[in-house]
Amino acid sequence: MTDKTMTAEQAVSRLESGMTLGIGGWGSRRKPMALVGALLRSGVTDLTVVSYGGPDVGMLAAAGRIRKLVAPFVTLDSIPLEPHYRAARESGAFELMEVDEAMFMWGLHAAANRLPFLPVRAGIGSDVMRVNPGLRTVTSPYEDGETFVAMPALRLDAALVHLNRADRLGNGQYLGPDPYFDDLFCEAAEAAYMSCERIVDTAELTKEAAPQTLLVQRHTVTGVVEAPNGAHFTSCAPDYGRDEDAQREYATTPWPEYAARHLAPSEGARS
Amino acid sequence: MTGTRVALLPPTRAEYCVIACAEAWRGNGEVLAGPMGLIPAVGARLARLTFAPDLLLTDGEALLVRPDGTTEGWVPYRKHLALVTGGRRHVMMGASQIDRFGNQNISCIGDWERPKRQLLGVRGAPVNTLNNPTSYWVPRHARRVFVERVDMVCGVGYDHADGARHHRIPRVVSNLGVFDFATPDHSMRLASLHPGVTLQQVREATSFELTVPDEVPATREPTPEELHLIREVIDPGNTRAREVGS
Numbered sequence: 137m138t139d140k141t142m143t144a145e146q147a148v149s150r151l152e153s154g155m156t157l158g159i160g161g162w163g164s165r166r167k168p169m170a171l172v173g174a175l176l177r178s179g180v181t182d183l184t185v186v187s188y189g190g191p192d193v194g195m196l197a198a199a200g201r202i203r204k205l206v207a208p209f210v211t212l213d214s215i216p217l218e219p220h221y222r223a224a225r226e227s228g229a230f231e232l233m234e235v236d237e238a239m240f241m242w243g244l245h246a247a248a249n250r251l252p253f254l255p256v257r258a259g260i261g262s263d264v265m266r267v268n269p270g271l272r273t274v275t276s277p278y279e280d281g282e283t284f285v286a287m288p289a290l291r292l293d294a295a296l297v298h299l300n301r302a303d304r305l306g307n308g309q310y311l312g313p314d315p316y317f318d319d320l321f322c323e324a325a326e327a328a329y330m331s332c333e334r335i336v337d338t339a340e341l342t343k344e345a346a347p348q349t350l351l352v353q354r355h356t357v358t359g360v361v362e363a364p365n366g367a368h369f370t371s372c373a374p375d376y377g378r379d380e381d382a383q384r385e386y387a388t389t390p391w392p393e394y395a396a397r398h399l400a401p402s403e404g405a406r407s
Numbered sequence: 408m409t410g411t412r413v414a415l416l417p418p419t420r421a422e423y424c425v426i427a428c429a430e431a432w433r434g435n436g437e438v439l440a441g442p443m444g445l446i447p448a449v450g451a452r453l454a455r456l457t458f459a460p461d462l463l464l465t466d467g468e469a470l471l472v473r474p475d476g477t478t479e480g481w482v483p484y485r486k487h488l489a490l491v492t493g494g495r496r497h498v499m500m501g502a503s504q505i506d507r508f509g510n511q512n513i514s515c516i517g518d519w520e521r522p523k524r525q526l527l528g529v530r531g532a533p534v535n536t537l538n539n540p541t542s543y544w545v546p547r548h549a550r551r552v553f554v555e556r557v558d559m560v561c562g563v564g565y566d567h568a569d570g571a572r573h574h575r576i577p578r579v580v581s582n583l584g585v586f587d588f589a590t591p592d593h594s595m596r597l598a599s600l601h602p603g604v605t606l607q608q609v610r611e612a613t614s615f616e617l618t619v620p621d622e623v624p625a626t627r628e629p630t631p632e633e634l635h636l637i638r639e640v641i642d643p644g645n646t647r648a649r650e651v652g653s
Contacts, residue, residue, distance in 0.1 A: 162484060189528075209528030216527060225515070225525035234514065238488045238534035257492060258534035261563035261571060267519050283570065313469035314483040 139304045142359045144174035147329040150359070151175065151294055154203075156184040158244075158290070158325055160297030160318035161370065164190040164213045164378055166310075168298035168331050170366035172196070175296075176399050186290050188240065188317070190370060191386060194220035197229065198391035204231040206290060208240050214380060215387050234267055235259070235287070243290035244317060247324035255284035295325035298367045299352060300375055301341060302332035306357030307350055309341050312373030315351045322356040331363040333375050418629050420582060421446060421647040423601040424546075425637055426629050427580045429454040431542045432497055437461040438539075439471075439482070439490060441498035445650045447544045447580075451499075452641045453633060474641075491531065492538045494573055499542040499580075500532060504557040507594050507615040509576040511536075511543060511562030519559050532561035536568075540575045546650045548581035553613040565593035582651045583609050585626055590618045599626040 148171065151157065161167035172192045181201045187193050189210030196202050198220035210221040224230060235243070242254040255274050259265055260283065274286040297318040299308035308330050310318070322328035330352060341350060366372075369382035386394060418426075428450025432440050440451040440462045455462040456474055463480070466472045471480030482490060490496055503526055504512040511532060517523030535541045541562055545552055560567060565588055568574040578598065579586040585598040596618040597609060602625050610617065629637070637647075 207528060209530045211527055217525070222525040225522055228521040234519075234529055236529055236533040237484075237531040238491065241485065241488055256534070257537050257573075260537065261560070261567035261569075261574075262529065262533040262536075263514075263519070263560040264529060264533050267559075282572070313481070316484060 137305055140306045140354075140357060140360045141304050141335065142361060144170050144331065144361050144363060147171060147359045147361055148174040148178045148180065150327065150329075151178070151180045153180050153182045155180075155293040156186060156291065158292040158295040158321040159185060159187040159192045160295065160316060160321045161190060161192070161367070162188045162314070162316045163209070163211045164370045164383065165314070166298055166312070166316060166318075166367050166372050167192045167370040168296040168366065169368055169370060170363035171296045171298070171329060171331050171361065173399055176201070176395070177401060186292060188237070189218070189221065191218070191383070194218040197221050197224035199395070200229070202230045204233065206233040206235065206240070208235055208237040212383055212387060214378065215383065219387050220391060235264055236262075239264070239285060239287045240290070241317060241320070242287045244320040244324045246287065246289035247291045248320055251289060253286040253288050256287045257282075257284055259285040290324060292321065292325035293327070295321040295328040297321055297328065297330050297352070298363070298372065299330055299332045300372065301334055301336050302330055302352075302360050303338040303341060304335055304360060305338065306330065306352070306354035306360050307338065307341065308332065308352030308357065309345065309349045310351045311345060311349060311375070319351045319356070322352050327358040328356055329359040329361065330357050331361040331366045333364055333366065333372065335360065335362045415631055415634050418634065419648065419653050420601060420603065421651040421653070422629055422634065422637055423626050424580060424582060424651050425450045425453060425647060426633065427585045427599070427601070427626050428499060428544060429457075430627075431499060431578050431580070432459050432462055435459060435462065435497050437463065437495070439463040439465070439496040441465075441496055443498070443500050444544045444546065445646045446546065447499040449637060449642045449647055453636055456636055456641070457633060488531070488534070491534055494539050496539040497542065497577070498535050498539060499544050500535065500562060502543045502545055502552065502562070504552060504554045505543055505545065505579060506554055506557050506564060508564035508566040509543075509562070509579070509588055509593075509595065510557045510560045510564030510567060512557035512559045514559040514561050516558055529559070529561040533563065536563040536574060536576070537571050538573050540577050542577050543579045545579065545581040548583040548609070548612045550612060550614045553615065555615045583612065586617070594618060596620070597623055599624045601626045
């Protein structure tokens with residue numbers, strides 16, 4: 137059995153500039169912030185980022201690491217508009233593929249199922265079609281004859297996700313109320329790096345929790361990183377809620393100052 | 408209910424808005440009410456507690472909850488998106504812009520390529536509008552919200568809904584009145600004015616030509632029981648007044 141544990145820096149060292157990178161969580165919820173922090177301390181850039189966007193997108197945008205973003209929204213939830221994302225968009229900093237939340241989900245499903253696309257009843261009639269001229273439609277071959285968007289697979293070179301618990305082999309467990317789409321991100325990716333609050337023995341995972349909490353299976357995971365508080369300042373229920381003070385500091389501090397304060401190289405030794 | 412009741416203060420504008428939002432879910436049966444915004448959330452709970460007892464409500468996260476907070480189901484985002492496409496939901500979304508045919512924008516203001524103001528993004532508006540009834544809530548009715556044309560169509564309006572077999576916009580509620588699309592060309596119509604609001608006020612705050620019936624009804628009065636529920640049970644902290652002042 138392969139022990140896949142590594143540090144956040146080791147995980148990030150396997151990423152390359154120009155990659156398509158999926159990031160799990162949703163808005164400002166269970167984002168793999170420790171891994172994003174390590175990514176920001178690395179030189180990896182020119183990324184296509186695929187995310188239900190939160191501060192992960194905001195930070196990478198502020199640091200100029202994004203070439204293209206695929207997202208249905210970017211928000212900090214309790215602070216609806218992500219300030220760094222806004223600034224980047226308003227200065228035309230990168231290319232955007234803006235799609236609907238459901239289109240995004242079916243794009244991940246298509247990639248996970250090795251399909252080129254999946255039909256979705258979403259997008260038609262909206263300006264999602266205008267701003268994504270590459271999107272194609274498909275008409276039902278059955279008698280209903282309805283036309284759908286053929287949502288292309290969102291294939292990922294790598295995925296970053298954060299779970300509550302994991303074992304050393306890459307079995308990941310969520311203990312909060314929502315799995316988000318972290319399993320799909322891992323399944324849609326060539327390589328997936330999963331951080332977790334705590335690494336435990338495999339038997340420990342289901343000692344008190346039901347087996348359906350085992351969201352991520354080891355065959356979809358390349359590296360496991362133990363990162364306590366690794367989603368901070370986003371929420372990681374039930375281990376901790378969102379740190380609203382820390383999020384407010386992030387949202388109101390000029391990026392260079394914030395980065396100097398929180399992303400200094402010395403912090404990189406942790407994990 | 409026993410005992411005498413203290414004479415109630417007259418309804419506030421926010422409370423008329425609660426009633427107008429609650430009415431959106433009347434007769435919907437066993438579907439998920441998806442309120443976005445404080446007043447729609449109060450309205451959905453009011454409907455659930457009174458005339459629409461079969462409605463499903465969420466805790467704003469992954470759980471279906473009864474009005475007293477008891478968990479009765481699990482709807483994480485992935486099941487929520489499946490529920491949308493199944494059609495068993497009536498959502499009331501916000502709108503940074505909405506136009507004469509009910510196209511809604513929450514993505515950005517100005518040119519999409521390089522917006523003047525980046526907002527949230529399209530979120531689930533495209534899938535919502537093609538799959539389940541989608542109403543809208545605008546707490547501050549103004550010309551910059553009720554526009555001739557939205558800058559980015561997120562929620563699909565009637566003039567873009569050809570062939571969309573499940574498309575329906577039951578109502579738009581603002582702090583001034585209730586609007587619907589019950590006209591031959593599905594353009595927006597004034598359905599009722601909240602008491603205290605004049606037609607002139609609505610016209611001045613709307614950039615496009617509204618259809619106005621000869622007789623404009625008033626948004627209905629809350630019953631004493633409804634006022635009690637709003638004030639004492641659902642929203643004792645008066646969050647509704649933060650969204651719509653008097």
